[in-house]
Amino acid sequence: MSFFYPLRMIFNFHGRQRIIYILSALFAAFVFKFYDSKDSKKKSLFLWSLIPVIFLAVYVFVFAVFGAFDFGAVVYHLQSGMNGGHPDIRGAKVFYVALSLVGFLLSLLYLRRHDPRFHYVDISLALAFVAANPIVWTAADFYLSPPDPTLTNFYTAPPKQLPEGVKKKNIIIIYAESEERTFADINHGAETFAEMSEVAASGIEVQGIRQLANTGWTMAGFVSSQCGVPLQPRGLFSENNFAHQASFFAPIDCLSDVLNANGYHTEFMNGGDSHFAGIATFVDGHKFAFRSGVEDYRAIAGDYLNVWGLYDDTLFEQAEKRIELLGKQDKPFAFSMATIGGHAPNGHVSRTCRQKLEQGELSEMQFAIKCTGYLIKTFLAVLKQKGLLENTIVAIQSDHLIMENEHSGELNAKRRMNYFSISGDGIEPAVIKREAAMFDVFPTLLQVLGMELPGGRAGLGVSLFAKEPNLVETYGQDRLDGMLRRDWMLSRKLWGDASS
Known part of the structure; x- marks a missing residue:
């Protein structure tokens, strides 16, 4: 039963499928008949499959909490840590994954x-679990793939x-979490x-930006939209904490670098911790003149905080100021x-949304998405009323697709x-429909902002206003995903680090 639980979780069995899962587990239990050999001298407590099973359980657990995830994110957070971050981990999932792991290992040991x-x-x-773990073969694909200079050569400095x-x-850029x-x-x-x-x-709304x-x-x-490149893993064996590193994508120029060179004042305000996931290292290394995060507004917010940081209404109040x-x-x-x-x-x-909006039939997750939209709309209306949007561009984007939630089935x-x-x-006003990337x-x-771009290109991107095809249109999402996942040459270029 323990062995089959991760399969049920990954494939989201329900209803009659759950019955099939239970019957399959029971059938497997009957198949594995054993005898108690009294003269057996092998009473070892060591299991060769112990470590591979633990690593596989880690993958199943991350899948259960976040849904389908990017291997690059795993490597990145191994490097940057989770300081200031508080994933919402449901107790039931922790319990079932732990029970599955312990139950399977104890059964096998017996x-x-x-x-x-x-x-x-x-x-x-043990061998099967090593081969079956997606993290293992994805890492092998990244490190053992032959060099392909296609993307590295496509890169265009702004x-x-x-x-x-x-x-x-002026430009105001709003990253709306999971919107x-x-x-x-x-x-x-x-x-x-x-x-x-x-x-x-x-x-102008652009429809078709894929993840x-x-x-x-x-x-x-944040990095891909401000630097024109994906956040390629630096490598499993590099420095483990970005707070101790002097640079972040130092060899390339990002939006803040370009604007700073043209006399702009640049700022970044984060609703969460400024040091989470290397944000502070990136911001400080790319010429942002000022940054702030929840640590700067705790006295103002008091106990009105969520597990990640500021509620959005507090954040927009401070942004307005x-x-x-x-x-x-x-x-x-x-x-x-x-x-x-x-x-x-x-x-x-x-x-603010609890007081001014009706939730109606919306789920809590949908209401949160609506709330952020309402606060963005109100924020822009206030800025316009105060004359703060004159000679100003406003760009709004979701930072990424939402992770595992009750609507994942509908969204997928x-x-x-x-x-x-x-x-x-x-x-x-206009709507642009084209396949594109962040x-x-x-x-x-x-x-x-007025920059002249030959071919509309900067970084790995092509302007959404340009006629030239971008990488998604050229290679298709699936093929381009594969190219990005195994392109350690691009990683080396971005990090400027031979160990990448």
Whole structure:
């Protein structure tokens, strides 16, 4: 029963399928007959399959909590740690995975001690578990694949200077946690995504931005859209804590580097901890003039905090104050901020939304998505009323597709896509439908700010306004995912580290 539990979890058996799972487990138990050999001298407590089973259990546990996940995210967080992060881990899942692990190992140990034949079963299972673990063969694919310079050669460094005579515009970039566009297409989607759709209608919305390998978690979404590259793993054996490292993607120029060179003031405000997942190292290393996070606003928030940090209404209140200050400066600014409210599995609904919105038939997760949209819409309305959106571009995007939650089944039945809209001075409402990636956002932002890009290219991206095909359109998502997952040459270029 223990052995079959992970299979039931991964394939999400339910109803009659669950009965099949139980019967299969019972059948397996009867098949494994054993005898108590009194003269057997092999009473070893060692199991060859112990370590492979533990590693497989780790994979099953991560799958149970986050759903389908990116191997790059695992490697990245092995490097950066989880300081300041608080995944919502459900006790039942922890219990069942632990029970499955312990039950299976104890059963195997009992059989091993009572039947010499299971010594060979133990060895065979150990080899099978190593081969079956997705983390093992994905890591092998990454490290053992032959070098392919395609993506590395495609990389295009962004121009450093705006053309003469270009009027410098401010830009506000809002990373809306897990606010993926697909929410509009599921049951109650029109209500859930009403505010986000309304915001998109005021400018240009791009429909078709897919989530590629190494762009599917918060830091990866931030880096890919601001640097035009996926967050390639640096390697399993590099320094384990970015707080102790001097650089993050130092060999390449990102949006903040380019804008800083053109006289911009750049800031990043995070609803969570500024040091989570290497954010502070990246921000400090790429010329952001100022950064802030939950640690800077604890006194203001008091006990009104969620497990990740600030509620979104508190975050937008502080963002409004910062933008008011920036608007009084004599230089253009680029202000980026990242919300928390839509974080899976249930979201974190702000009290403002509890007071002003009706939840109705929306789930708690849907209500959290709606709440973030409502707060973004209100935030922009206040800025406009105060005259703070003049000569300003506003870009809004989901940082990544939402992770495991109660709507995963509905979402996975659709062609999932990230949200991206851009509005402001000189932008006419339109809808662009094309296959693209998060790193295509980078050249799009540069172009809308007036930068001239040959072929619309910067980083690995191609501007969403350009006629030239981007990498997703050229290779297709599946093939491009494979190229990204095994491209250690690109990793070496981005990190500037021979150990990558």
